[in-house]
Amino acid sequence: PKSLKAYAARKGLLYGSAAAYSKLSENQEFARRFIEECAILTPENDLKWHKIHPKPNDYDFSRGDWLAEFAKRHKLKMRGHTLVWHQSIPKWLKETANPQNAESILKEHIMTVAGHYQGLIHSWDVVNEAIEVRDGHPLGLRKSPWFQWLGKDYIDIAFRVAAEADPHALLFYNDYDLDYDIPHQNAKREAVLNLLRSLKEQGTPIHGLGIQAHLSGPETRFNAEKLKQFLADVASLDLKIMVTEMDVYDRGLPYDYEKRDRRIAEVYEMYLNTVLEEPNVIGVLTWGLSDRYTWLSKHRPRNDKAPVRPLPLDREFKPKLAWESIANSF
Numbered sequence: 166p167k168s169l170k171a172y173a174a175r176k177g178l179l180y181g182s183a184a185a186y187s188k189l190s191e192n193q194e195f196a197r198r199f200i201e202e203c204a205i206l207t208p209e210n211d212l213k214w215h216k217i218h219p220k221p222n223d224y225d226f227s228r229g230d231w232l233a234e235f236a237k238r239h240k241l242k243m244r245g246h247t248l249v250w251h252q253s254i255p256k257w258l259k260e261t262a263n264p265q266n267a268e269s270i271l272k273e274h275i276m277t278v279a280g281h282y283q284g285l286i287h288s289w290d291v292v293n294e295a296i297e298v299r300d301g302h303p304l305g306l307r308k309s310p311w312f313q314w315l316g317k318d319y320i321d322i323a324f325r326v327a328a329e330a331d332p333h334a335l336l337f338y339n340d341y342d343l344d345y346d347i348p349h350q351n352a353k354r355e356a357v358l359n360l361l362r363s364l365k366e367q368g369t370p371i372h373g374l375g376i377q378a379h380l381s382g383p384e385t386r387f388n389a390e391k392l393k394q395f396l397a398d399v400a401s402l403d404l405k406i407m408v409t410e411m412d413v414y415d416r417g418l419p420y421d422y423e424k425r426d427r428r429i430a431e432v433y434e435m436y437l438n439t440v441l442e443e444p445n446v447i448g449v450l451t452w453g454l455s456d457r458y459t460w461l462s463k464h465r466p467r468n469d470k471a472p473v474r475p476l477p478l479d480r481e482f483k484p485k486l487a488w489e490s491i492a493n494s495f
């Protein structure tokens with residue numbers, strides 16, 4: 166096979182990537198390479214609250230609809246990202262929501278957005294990043310606006326409404342910092358597991374865990390056994406698992422492209438070889454396909470200001486060592 170999606174398919178897995186409407190629609194070569202490599206697409210920002218629900222009574226489905234049409238035309242599956250998050254909350258919502266009205270605002274948003282894309286979405290990240298152990302809540306819940314307005318029930322509510330709005334989509338909880346053997350991440354895995362367990366006990370309609378996997382090139386405290394145990398614990402709750410947003414940042418790695426690319430490829434291979442041992446893992450997505458378009462240029466710029474190289478394709482859409490690693494891991 167000559168594409169990541171073909172390598173993945175041989176093992177019954179999905180490979181895909183996040184992409185922005187603005188990039189897929191303006192760069193035809195990028196769109197062509199995207200279709201060649203990917204079986205599944207996540208809109209990077211286009212379905213988030215501030216983009217899709219910019220005013221109280223105004224929804225803007227234009228970019229999401231273009232992406233859904235693109236996916237359909239090229240036989241890609243599409244993920245939904247995301248219905249509840251502490252970020253991308255529009256100003257109007259911050260100003261108008263309160264403990265009295267937040268539940269009905271949330272339900273209306275989820276019914277409208279998940280309802281609009283009903284039948285088109287493989288899996289929704291219903292709730293994104295609800296755990297932050299450093300916020301001091303006994304269950305590790307993040308003190309996000311939604312938590313402040315509704316308490317811990319907002320999570321269960323969101324999943325129930327999403328299930329009603331789109332009975333065909335798989336419903337995922339998605340989070341980051343679940344990867345390394347460091348105190349904060351060990352505690353976070355524990356808190357996520359407890360959350361998932363309590364949702365399953367309550368009968369919340371949840372079908373999977375999304376592991377973002379924003380990894381670090383320099384970090385060495387990776388522990389395959391601990392990660393596998395966590396995935397096995399998640400799987401034992403009868404939940405599927407997807408790697409939803411993988412990339413490997415290169416801040417702190419040498420400038421030299423060969424050295425840098427080799428380390429990044431090594432991290433991809435080590436991580437995916439471990440994760441893909443777990444049978445409940447159904448797919449891997451990277452948070453971008455090409456180094457030309459990655460949030461890490463802004464989020465994790467290199468100290469030497471050199472262009473970052475976190476993804477499988479280079480800026481000219483040519484496969485890098487990371488591409489080989491991902492292919493080999495399937």
Ligand code: XIL
Nearest residue numbers: 209210246293339341377410452460
């Ligand atoms: C990021 C986008 O890539 C950026 O363009 C945007 O400015 C901020 O959000 N975890 C997530 C994603 O779940 O939604 C984030 O995406 C990256 C971290």
